[in-house]
Amino acid sequence: MDGMFFDNGQVLIRTVTVGLLAYICLVAFLRLSGRRTLSKMNAFDLVVTVALGSTFATILLNKDVSLAQGALAMALLIGLQFIVTWTSVRVGWVRRLVTGEPALLFHHGQFLRSAMRAARVTEDEVRSAIRAAGIETVANVAAVVLETDGSFSVVREERSEGESSLARVGRPDAP
Known part of the structure; x- marks a missing residue:
């Protein structure tokens, strides 16, 4: 002791x-x-x-x-x-x-399953990122990208005025 x-x-x-x-x-x-x-x-x-x-x-x-x-x-x-x-x-x-490259996970209503599998991301995680960006439905989303820092970027579908907006959502389990 x-x-x-x-x-x-x-x-x-x-x-x-x-x-x-x-x-x-x-x-x-x-x-x-x-x-x-x-x-x-x-x-x-x-x-x-x-x-x-x-x-x-x-x-x-x-x-x-x-x-x-x-x-x-x-x-x-x-x-x-x-x-x-x-x-x-x-x-x-x-x-x-x-740093790697960003991965497109969702594009105009379609989950890109092979890209999601390669990035080890589930559909629920993509949907969660969409909700966190304040978007109610996937119909209002043009794309979801997994960035090199592990955050999600959610791009809204273009509006009637021709606008598009980008929302970044952090990924809690990102490195």
Whole structure:
């Protein structure tokens, strides 16, 4: 039972000191990397965010990992994310590899079953997105698209004035 609740004051002081300094490093790195790092996440961004959290926790709790090593690991993760996102903005195949492409799931009254199966989306989820967009019936929907961030975009059927509107609905189980 010795050390179960408290080892010594030095361990606590180390945790507070390293935690504060690691937090300052993380915030500084995130600010330097730009707004894209903190934007709405796709699957790639989620992985980097989880890795950053894991790295931060390791710096705090593992006395075998120095602050310098942890800061370098965080800088490396953020730097790699910056390179990938910078490249994906400029190179189409990299963008498709990292973020994927939107999937058309419903088009003018028809559920596109093969696209829904490939995206692992049910008809009930599409109908739910339509309701969340404030549309009463599928007859009033031109299209439903599953976006690369996991949200649904619902496009209303054109109105008599020739208007069309777009509503984005978040997907709760999206990465």
